[in-house]
Amino acid sequence: QDKQFTIAVSIPAATHGWTGGVVYHAQEAEKQLEAAYPNIDVIVSTASSATAQVSSLEDLSATNELDALVILPFTSEELTGPVEQVASNGTFITVVDRGLADPSIQDLYVAGDNIAVGANTAQWLVEKLGGEGEIVVLRGIPTVIDDERIQGFTEVIDQSDIKILDIQYANWNQDEAFTLMQDYLGKYPNIDAVWANDDDMLLGVIEAVDQAEREDVQYMLGGNGMKQVIEMVKAGDERTPISTPYPPSMIASAMFMTAAQFAGQAPMRGSFKLDAPLITPQNADQFYFPDSPF
Amino acid sequence: MKQAAIDTKDVRATSGPPVLRAEGLSKSYGPITVLTDVTLDIRAGEVHAIIGENGAGKSTLMKLLSGHAAPSGGTMKMAGAQVAFSDAVQAEDAGIVLVHQEILLAPDLSVAQNLFLGRELSRFFAVDDKRMNRRTAEVLARVGCTARPWSRVGDLPLAQRQLVQIARALLDDRKVIILDEPTAMLANDEVDALLDIVRSLRAQGVAVLYISHRLEEVEALADRVTVLRDGKMIGTWPAADLDQRQMAELMVGRELSMLYPPKREPVEAEPALMVEDLSVDHGAIRGTFSVKPGEVLGIGGMIGAGRTEMMEGLMGLRPAQAGAVRVNGKTINKPDVGTMMAAGVVYLTEDRKGKGLLLNEGLGPNLILQALDMINPGLRLDRKKELAATRETVKEYDIRIRSLSIQAGQLSGGNQQKLLLAKVMQANPSVVIIDEPTRGIDIGNKSQIYRFIDDLVRAGKACIVISSELPELVGLSDRVLVMRAGRFAAELTGTDITEQNVVYAAASSGNDTKGRKRA
Amino acid sequence: MSSAEIASLPESEGFKIRWGDLAPFIALGVIILLGTMINSNFMSANNLLNVITRSAFIAIIGVGATFVIATGGLDLSIGSMLAFVVGIMIMAMNALAPALGPWAIPAGAVVALVVGSLCGLLNGLIVTVGRIEPFIVTLGTMGIFRALITYMTDGGSLSIDRSLRSAYRPLYFGDFLGVPYPVIITLVIALLGAFILYRTKYGRRVTAVGSNSDVARFSGVHVGGVRTMAFVIQGFCVAVAAICYVPRLGAATPTTGQLWELQVITAVVIGGTLLRGGKAHIWGTVAGALILEVIANVMVLSDMVSEYLVAAVQGAIIIIAMLAHRFTSSR
Amino acid sequence: MSSAEIASLPESEGFKIRWGDLAPFIALGVIILLGTMINSNFMSANNLLNVITRSAFIAIIGVGATFVIATGGLDLSIGSMLAFVVGIMIMAMNALAPALGPWAIPAGAVVALVVGSLCGLLNGLIVTVGRIEPFIVTLGTMGIFRALITYMTDGGSLSIDRSLRSAYRPLYFGDFLGVPYPVIITLVIALLGAFILYRTKYGRRVTAVGSNSDVARFSGVHVGGVRTMAFVIQGFCVAVAAICYVPRLGAATPTTGQLWELQVITAVVIGGTLLRGGKAHIWGTVAGALILEVIANVMVLSDMVSEYLVAAVQGAIIIIAMLAHRFTSSR
């Protein structure tokens, strides 16, 4: 048991709520793992862009004998080659969330399902609105994550008579969401529901709707399972009765599974896809982490 | 030295067809007309002096002739054919080059790079620095400039920059060379060298247009003289027909009184300013001097002697160490412009465009900038007072303007100088240090400024005048300190104050200023 | 020249209309006109109030930026500084809430003003004492403030205490005689700014330093002091903006104020202040902030451009506005 | 001075060491030393090669930026322009791949160079013909390029054809006699840049325009032309960087190159080029790019600072480096 294992964790820097949650959970998991297994060294490295992430991969593998790499890639295409490079040294690869363009590279895959986040929310909306109505959508930062959610959402909506009045970027930013929602409200006399795609943005949207005192907006939905929003769900908020989880804690799950590969006798290979079930007042407690910043 | 150069007067008859002819040129800036209907012939092989008061339009006329500005009316002809220059380059291609009154060089480039800017020599694809540096060294030597071809222009003193500028005009063969107050920033040696160059250009058949407020130069050098007044042409005369006094009267259009006010009686008083052992980095060494109320202390010396450095160091504008500085008996520990001004000492810079005036601002803001705290006791700015002070100044200092909303940069040099004087006087000082009080100032304004200095000294103030113009130094000063290579080399009083003595003290032992730098 | 003549010299250009100075207001007018034509909702009182209120942040910070830019400086750290000040203020208010109740709000505001001014002082001192390009200094402090807020929020968000929320909310959403408070605050700050810039000695020195720092120095102006003070004013304005900002969403996140520096600088420049210093237009800056906000608003209200291209159209409009400005003011 | 004396004048100050100019290299040395002390792995050949190779992008773009900044301009659009050029190049290569096979790569590269230069030309023309502050112009085109790449990728990503991938990969990952290709390309670009800047007429005029554009104009320099050309060079350099970038990441996304403009400008300024123009140091820029990359590398290697604070430490180091620079060069 004297052998030291090094596990590198490469994640996006905390630039907004969700990635902030990822960093938080990664750091918590690092502490817990290192406390539990003295022979495992975890190195967490954040990067603020795809390029920076590739750089940090290069740095980590150039300066350490990596036994395992847990990576939440910025984007699929851009990180595929570099991760492949790391894998070619015999490093165990755990991919989180965003799949690589070539799935054969990874040993372990732990993922949320962005398409499902969009689709499940849409499904719920279609039911609640009785298959018709007018809604507006806010997008995040133009990235694959945002793209997939929007794709999942619109595919379901398109099959109903619900009309998407407008869809614009608000960059996963509360302020921009607030501003954009104010403008939506000014532009459309009737809006039945809003999908903010992300709970950070949802908070901005709620502020704008409250200010305008618009009674026509029946539902305002987000996604990701932010602490404040789960609290609203738990409290049975009428306009935000559900959320969809896209828990940043998945990074911790992946790290623990990867550690098990070395610490225990449990070979960990395969794909683990976290479902995106609706969070409802009934099950909200399971998704509530009061200590998480997110 | 200067005397010798000026006495050899060689006017030659130049007739024949003009190389350049201006017909009915005029120029206006918006509603303001600064030049009306000027007709002028310039002939090959003549030195044609243009004289006139500050703001008469001399520089404007030169800018029109050299393509730096477009005339609002009138035409130009070269060798009989009409020409119109869209820019300075076209004019230079046609053989006309202007050496500006103000320094126009790129400070970050070397001397050689400035000289060859826009017409670099090259070999294959690369610039040929070797050749350019060599050619530069040659022309610099010709104008008597000691700067190195690769020195950064921004590091050179003003006089050297002026010479670099002249060197630039001499780089290629020209038909017409226009020198706009080339000697304003030069001391006697350089002036003599320059006059020689002008003569040799004339001998080569070049037409030289020469603007200067130093009428003795004009008298010594010019073949013909054209007088401008208020933007209008008064006439052109053979230089031999005019003496300095006549020229001056043609310029101002009235009879002139005495240039220098009579000297004052020596006074007995405690010094208003006492300086001991003042050393300034890269400039002056252990200067000790004092000046009494009611006294004009002249400071002479060659260019680069460190006079400006000494005073800027005194004012805390450069790194300096002083043994002691006392103003009206009060010791100043760490001098800076603010504390010195509060104690009653002001300094008027020689670089009025670069360090004296905000060229893009109006008269008022410039006027009150220095004395803001004295004019406005509170935080607020009293704009009524500002306007009143501006009107007052325009009247008192006889600043010639057509509208109060003019920007300082649009004033002619003489008017700028008066504005600058008025600016430092706003602080109501007891000691006034004036660096080159009449650089580029016409004779009318000069006597005004002299009288002004006399007035303030008679009113009990002390005045230090740094000047490279010997007659001015001699005519104004009660006492003269001569600097050489950063040190005070001599003190002259009473009848000892003569041009010869100053020159001798300034030049005697060390004839190069580099010696000091090595020390 | 006789004294009669001098007395009759025109006083100043006071009454002459300077087209150049009016350019931002004309541009604003044109864009509002376009907005009205594109979407009838644009002119609704509600929409206009929203837009004007929103522009308060950029306008308030812009007043400070006008000072910094007029001295020839530049502050890239303002967006991050805002986030940092908001973070500190929320923490202070939350900490004080149990003891002071609603009085924690003014107390927190004072903390914000002090912290903001100190942040500005930090920038100013590094620029002037260290003699480093403001661009680089504030790029550095931009990273520092941003990292600090990220650290303070643990990458998540930092919300104001629920108990304070309702007491504080009206500062953004409330109004006085129909004029929203943020608008009133903007006007007060702009008036103050204009007063300081045009009517005080300090303002004179600001333009003098920006116009030619050598001349200022030779005239006894403490150039470093004036520059530093401009940064402090900038920090103070950022704090005022922070005070208006918190009641709106009640939280600080690592994305708070992101890229606001670019918007602020754009507003200042559109407003007619020269980036190289020496010329400053406080009211132009306010107009510039409005222009940016109105353009964004019109973009959302109109259905003409793909969501992907909104940024392109905004960029193009800004350039076109500047071109128009150039050609009207060169008359 | 006699002509004999003139002949004996040294040709230039070549042999006098200018400490100011060496400052960025000294700073680089110090940071490398620190890196070595903090982490023993830092000095491994592998790590060093990675860092140097990676700094190629900022260095190459920085060479162009040095030109723009030396003329007194500024280009904020470079990051977005890179993304746009990468996007266009990938589209071109993918379209040509079926017809040309691996030859689609050089063809795409040519397309990139042309597009990059045209983008630069666009910036340059708006700045010079429209006479608008470069800051504002390039802020506008920054939005435009960013929006275009977002549009081209539909908000997602645009990847290079798998068939081209392996043929193209070596351009980033391969080496010649142990020197990685991007390093060679950087050296070539820097050498070319240094030649143009220091040894050609155009280079002379670049610094002249930045030093005093009026003087340059009077001397017959076509100021607008020189400025425009600097932007074209910038665009060309961006395209070269794009050509090196694609084999590394293989895709363009709307976030490609985000905030690179700030890094590039920082590298240029750390390198000793003045932001006001008139003084340019190509090799300083290269050193500046290395400094930034080494700092980031050391941050990743060391475990000392919280992830949240990395940006703060980087910002602080840059300010400290500039301070050190100031105090060494004022000797």
Ligand SMILES: Nc1ncnc2c1ncn2[C@@H]1O[C@H](COP(=O)(O)OP(=O)(O)OP(=O)(O)O)[C@@H](O)[C@H]1O
């Ligand atoms: N751009 C401008 N706008 C308005 N007036 C101007 C402008 N440039 C010059 N002037 C005015 O034109 C007049 C002539 O100026 P000019 O510089 O030609 O005088 P000058 O004879 O060379 O004087 P000096 O001897 O002081 O150099 C002055 O009254 C000046 O104020």
Ligand SMILES: Nc1ncnc2c1ncn2[C@@H]1O[C@H](COP(=O)(O)OP(=O)(O)OP(=O)(O)O)[C@@H](O)[C@H]1O
């Ligand atoms: N920063 C500097 N480093 C080295 N030498 C300098 C520096 N500044 C000025 N000098 C030198 O100091 C000397 C004094 O310059 P300056 O021309 O100001 O003297 P001056 O006596 O005031 O002459 P004038 O006022 O007539 O031009 C010059 O030889 C100049 O080269």
Ligand SMILES: [Mg+2]
């Ligand atoms: Mg003149």
Ligand SMILES: [Mg+2]
């Ligand atoms: Mg002097």
